[in-house]
Amino acid sequence: MATGQPSWKWCSKCACLFFGGNAVCAAAGGVHDHLGSGTYTVSYKSDAPGQNQWKWCKKCQVLSFTGDGVGPCHAGGQHDVSGSGDYHLVQDSEGQTPWNWCNKCQGLAWQPGVCQAGGAHAFNGSGRYSICINGNPRAQANIGQDQWRWCKACQLLCYDGINSCAAGGAHISAGSGNYELTMGAPASGSTAQPGWKWCTKCYGLAYSKSASDGVCPRGGTHNHDGSADYALPSSGAPADGEQDKWAWCNQCQQLWYSGNGAGRCCQSPTGGHSKDGSGNYSLKMIPN
Template structure:
């Protein structure tokens, strides 16, 4: 990815404030310390209208879409919001071990022994690293009762066949296209909640 975090984390902001020669008032320091977790997270994640998967759009490539073709094989973001993912260092609630795949640009779960099935690399699976020597790790909110704060879009799911994240809220054909077999994604577990840039 071009950058694991596009904005400085809250820890980095606090370190900058602590080292600044100017004294901040108590209210300004409190505002920095109590910022919402999403403010330090990474934007630029999009829903693909073809495969229903979640992919990172700010790398100058549309990655590899399992519903693409030889002429236009990348993800498409028509109709998508700009989603924000918390990185692990942001803290707060959520399930860790979600990874960005440097090959297909998609989001996949890396907490299982398998690397899933990547539309770019096939059965070799997703790769947890890209052109930079960093391994991404994100927190996703698993259900309504595990949110840091109200709001967000539900019906995001994990596909146990490809290990990818996809949106299951569209009808008909709401389950997208899985790269493993070309059919719809297979739902297991509950609904995840994603937030968008306001």
């Protein structure tokens, strides 16, 4: 029997539909801005060199030191490091320096940007940490986890693997409705099209029955491991509570809203999505 899953959002930058929230930035609100950042690799194996007890906060996506307690989180309360690996940072070694520990928010920052505890970061008592950038040095990168990026707004190192927008950085769902998708086989006689799946890398919804899995903004092709099979209505006028003009992009295979233009496609030579050959899909909207 088909069931509905809420919390799907439209990204105002790439126009795609994605699942999940955004990483909250302390600098003037909004999400972290990774424009201009390299991709950093942070070691997390137990035998990795350097200082451990660095943890990822699942609320703001920041890497913070937990050896002196858990610091304040701009997303509310304290950092939530449950489920995080135990990351290791090397001081004064190969890689890119100087990264510093902020003794107020416990985060790792490049410059005295906006601190989650208020004011600017305070680096008193910090060592000068080195982290691998873009896989260099490889000896340390091959035991690490990449997709960590510098936020130019708050200067912190933040994990960007939680979602990825083809227009750069994280998806922005401000102004989006809350969409509910049908999971499982469509009802008998339904015009809904099955075969739509969630990508575990970019969090977008992509059609899985094409000859190609589609190029993922995170790199490589979309990964549908663990995804439910979603069915989307694809013909006729939208019913009450539904929004049409959603289309399949024949380049990246993702679902995108075509009512505001072509959006941003990671596979297009001209930048925008293409709806050639697509049906007119309608999505159910529920109150936020």
